[in-house]
Amino acid sequence: MKLERERPTDEIPTSSMADIAFLLIIYFMITSSFTATRGLDFAPPKDDDNPPVIEKEDSVYIEILPNGDLLVDQRAMLLEDLIDYLKPKLERNPEKPVIIRPEPSAPYGRMVDVMDELRQGKEKGGLKEEIRISLPTQREIDSLWF
Amino acid sequence: MRLGAKNKFQPRIPTASMADIAFLLIIFFMLTITYEVDKTQLALPKTDIRLEIPKKAAYVSIEANGVLRVSNGEETSVLVPGVEDVLSFAATIVATDPIKAFVIKADTDTPYRHVDQVLDALKRAKVEIIYLLSDQQLVDTATGG
Numbered sequence: 256m257k258l259e260r261e262r263p264t265d266e267i268p269t270s271s272m273a274d275i276a277f278l279l280i281i282y283f284m285i286t287s288s289f290t291a292t293r294g295l296d297f298a299p300p301k302d303d304d305n306p307p308v309i310e311k312e313d314s315v316y317i318e319i320l321p322n323g324d325l326l327v328d329q330r331a332m333l334l335e336d337l338i339d340y341l342k343p344k345l346e347r348n349p350e351k352p353v354i355i356r357p358e359p360s361a362p363y364g365r366m367v368d369v370m371d372e373l374r375q376g377k378e379k380g381g382l383k384e385e386i387r388i389s390l391p392t393q394r395e396i397d398s399l400w401f
Numbered sequence: 402m403r404l405g406a407k408n409k410f411q412p413r414i415p416t417a418s419m420a421d422i423a424f425l426l427i428i429f430f431m432l433t434i435t436y437e438v439d440k441t442q443l444a445l446p447k448t449d450i451r452l453e454i455p456k457k458a459a460y461v462s463i464e465a466n467g468v469l470r471v472s473n474g475e476e477t478s479v480l481v482p483g484v485e486d487v488l489s490f491a492a493t494i495v496a497t498d499p500i501k502a503f504v505i506k507a508d509t510d511t512p513y514r515h516v517d518q519v520l521d522a523l524k525r526a527k528v529e530i531i532y533l534l535s536d537q538q539l540v541d542t543a544t545g546g
Contacts, residue, residue, distance in 0.1 A: 270416050276423030283430035292435065292458075293451035294504065294534040299524045319513070357513040363463075364509030366516070367446035367533055374450050392521035393514075 295370055297390065314389070315341060319357035323365040337372055338380035345376070349384045354391065366390075439478040441470055443508040448535040455502045458532065459494055461487055461523070463507035467515040474501075484518040491526035499529065506534040 317337075318326040325332050327340060345351055353373060357366045372379075376386045391399070439460045457474040471490045472478035481487060494501050503523055507516050523531055 269420055273416055273419040273423055276420050276427060279427050280423060280430065283427065283434055286434070286436065292454045292504070292534065293537075294454055294532040295448055295450055296452050297531045297533060298529065299520075299531065357517075359512065359514035359517070361513045362509060363507050363511040363513050363516045364446035366513060367448060367509070367535060370533070371448040371450055371535075371538075390520070392517050392524065394521050395524075 295367065295374065297370070297388075300389075314352040314354050315344060317353065317355050317369060319355070319361040319365050319369065321358050321360040323362055325369065334368060334372055337369070338376055338382075341373075341376065341386065342380045342382065345382055345384075345386065349382075350387060352387045352389045354389045356391070356396070359393070438472040438474055438476065439470060439506060441478065441506065443506060444510065445506070445534055445536045446509040447538040449538045451535055451537060452532070454504055454532045454534070458502040458504045459491070460504045460506055461491075461519055463505065463511050463515050463519060465508040465510045465512075467511070469515075469519070484522050487519055488522035488526055491523050491528055495526050495528060499527075501528070502530045502532060503528045504532045504534050 316328055320326065325334060325337070327337065332340060341353065355366060355369055355373075357363075370388060370390070373386045373388050376382045377384075435456060439462050441462045441464065443462065443464065459474045460470070460472040460478055462470040462472075462478060469481045469484070469487060470478040471481050471487060473490075473494055481490065491503065505516065505519060505523075507519075520531070
């Protein structure tokens, strides 16, 4: 009986390569975060030897109370009415700063709501320029105004 | 004349191209991947304006009870005991990279005094750009708001 010799094949086995590749894909899918991290940008004022002193009276002053209510120039106001209130003032003086001052126990989210609303002044209120938002810290307020 | 033996077809599924597709997907994931350096689970505030935060930005996370964590954007965030540590952390980073972006990741219900202290520390450290991390504001279709 003639035995047939088994011929070695000249193929590179690639079937396991796909397995390895898919394992790598699964690893990347699990460890990556798909949603891009996004948020509101905020540029603190740069150091200046002679910083302009802004009086409360020269600006629009938005206080955020502990329950999240807003006091704009000492008057209670809804967030939705904020741009309408600011529009005539900023049309007269586009440089007018808008100061946001949350109470220490006010929720942070409310400050972000206000900032988000102000940042949309151009789209929502048809303002020509971006609103100059100022967010002084307690230390800055203590050193500037008191 | 004897006809040749019938060709025997070996049933095979071609899998060679599967690896190519898989590697293309891997390249896509490798290019788009962003590792979360801060995995603190917080309820972020929701905003309409959401600008993309630069990769490798440094993080300061603030929990609702005031617990602080910091990350330089490359390593996982670590707990810090107080706001003075945030100041020294930020000053160290700014000394090597003056235009490094910082991200404040705070819970929406965090009392503002905690955020105020962190903001103050970042300002004192001369941080040039700060991002307030937020989620997408969902449009309420019922009210049209």
